[in-house]
Amino acid sequence: MSNTSENPKPSSSSAKMTLKTSDNELFEVEEAVAMKFCTVKQYFEDEKDSDVAARGSTTVIPLPNVHSAVLATLISYGKKLPQSNAVADNHEEEETKKKERKKYEQGLLKNLMPGELLDLISAANYLDFKEGLEFFNQALADHIQNKSVEYVRKFFGIKNDYEPHEEEKYREEYAWAFEGVDED
Amino acid sequence: MKFFFQYFTSHHSRRIRKSTKRRRIRRTRRRESTPTPTPPISQITKKPPSSSTPCTTIMDLPGHTLIDILSRLPLNSILVSRCVCTTWRCLISDPLFTYFYLSRPQQPLELFLRSNSLSHVTTTLHWVDTHSILNTPPPFHPNHHQQTQLNTKLYLPLAHSDTEGSGSSSSFMDHDFSIVNSCNGILLLSKPMLNNPHIVCNPITGEFITVPKSVDDNSLWGSVVPGFGHCRKSNKFKVVRLVFRLENIFQRMTEVYTLGTASWRSIGPAPFDLDLSLFATYLNGVIHWLRVSDNEKGSIFIVGFDFEDERFNEFPLPPHFGEKHKEKENLHHLNMGVLGDCLSVCDCTFVDHMDIWMMKEYGDPTSWTKEYVISTHFGGPYRPIMLLENGDLLMIYGKRELYVYNPIERHFRFLVIHGVQSVFEAITHVPSFIPLKDAVGGDHLNVQNVKGSCSDHGFLGGPETLYLVEQGEPRNESQLPFFWGDSGEE
Secondary structure (H helix, E strand, C coil), X not given: CCCCCCCCCXXXXXXXXXXXXXXXXXXXXXXXXHCCCHHHHHHHHHHHHCCCCCCHHXXXXXXXXXCHHHHHHHHXXXXXXXXXXXXXXXXXXXXXXXXXXXXXXXHHHHCCCHHHHHHHHHHHHHHCCHHHHHHHHHHHHHHHCCECHHHXXXXXXXXXXXXXXXXXXXXXXXXXXXXXXXXX | CHHHHHHHHHHHHXXXXXXXXXXXXXXXXXCCCCCCCCCCHHHCCCCCHHHCCCCCCHHHCCHHHHHHHHCCCCHHHHHHXXXXXXXXXXXXXXXXXXXXXXXXXXXXXXXXXXXXXXXXXXXXXXXXXHXXXXXXXXXXXXXXXXXXXXXXXXXXXXXXXXXXXXXXXXXXXXXXXXXXXXXXXXXXXXXXXXXXXXXXXXXXXXXXXXXXXXXXXXXXXXXXXEEEEEECCCCEEEEEEEEEECCEEEEEEXXXXXXXXXXXXXXXXXXXXXXXXXXXXXXXXXXXEEEECCCCCCCEEXXXXXXXXXXXXXXXXXXXXXXXXXXXXXXXXXXXXXXXXXEEEEXXXXXXXXXXXXXXXXXXXXXXXXXXXEEXXXXXXXXXEEECCCCCEEEEECCCEEEEEECCCCEEEEXXXXXXXXXXXXXXXXXXXXXXXXXXXCCCXXXXXXXXXXXXXXXXXXXXXXXXXXXXXXXXXXXXXXXXXXXXXX
């Protein structure tokens, strides 16, 4: 299946791929979006090289490490990104799309449970989805920004494995960094 | 990549203790007003089975992903994260973390104040939280004032902690350093009077390196013009100094010292004579000075020394800039700095206003843009310091007063610096916690730490505390400068 660049609107691109998740759900995804997942892209290109006759919509790419709910979110995020094979929009359209994307991103983060965020990061890492990883990593960093040590430990369920005097030493070394952080 | 994976797994399994009795639990206030409470991940059990996903924990993430996440945090959160658990501390110490951290696009610029009078030795940098100033509304009544104490202090090294110099001089003048300029989280300090570059330090970590003397330091004559910068391509830090030597007291020579090497190198004669090191400003791998040429017109230029090429170049200033200055004595009504990543010059020689120009495209003199024209009652020593995150311009006036100018409303907030002394300097600096030996590299490094000699601060008359006092509501620009007459405070 060739990467058709004739088609101006990605949503009506005819090239599709099927991805199969760990819970055996099938997702039909446009090739342009699926190619953002570099792991998928690599698999697809390997398939092409091995000269398999059946391609495109009949090839099912297995993703045993990704659950359907997570993949759904990643795909929908991928759709909102600028598509590489789309015809360049004029400035106004670009601005509108940017605003839409920002709104979508904010909505996405608001409804996200912290555990889901970690699942998304883990899946984006497995899929080698660079834009997704960038976005979700930043979202997690933004969440723990300016928070106290106790909050971070509690939030992630991390056990404190410091000796008390050791921890005290590190706290005192840069005491100013520990002032003014949020407990919650 | 294997390095931190080993730390990651071995530390994690070795150090997990069954009991958590030793964990200090501070009071956890649950704020009822939080609209969307975020329960800790460890307690999430509420997902319906049909959409339940395997819950990844933070420790399941690969090390490089966690490093990516942590490197996005602001400096104080990174230092907090080091205390979360030993695994996180190891990740933060990993060279990959340093790489990610330094590659982040925006390193935030911070403001520090330092008392700068000759009679008082000052090794203290007082950190000004500009973010919280912006978020605190100004007083709404002319007679109200609010005061902010500057709590966070960093300390610069003292001369007598240098191993060679101990006991040679007890004059307090020898202990005080001028700050030449800041570059990539590191400061260059030079000895007063001579201005000979002497110490490179990171005030956050407290580490410092003494710049070696050259073998013929005793043939130096007159004052030295120093500068400090970083070469992006070769990733080296260098100190430059323009000196006169007794062999030829009419020709400035250029000498460069690359940090991590053994000695100074002479580059050759300096093409310009800079009598005074005026407004040493570092930007884009180049150190800049404001220079007045000797010709009749007294035209002013910016001279730059490129650290990578080790060459000088010159930039013209905007047309008619500083034309009012007639003699060099008036040069303190002109100044130069960096605003928002652009080289910027300020002309306060006018009676009724000041002009602030920015070179929007670095290196292109046609891109000089008169960005601000601010009315004043009469000219004076206004010096722009930095652009704040909301677009306001922070300036210092007469070494004691800070102005926060809102260019849209065209009004000022006015904060007076209060301390034991009454003369201050403002320094902008990007705080960095990267250890000097990792930042600088090289073999000939003798890194010392000022924190080992903290007790010496008693010698200097005790630590000082500075306050910022804001009196009254913001005022329009035509009311500049403000006088402190009616407050009675000192």
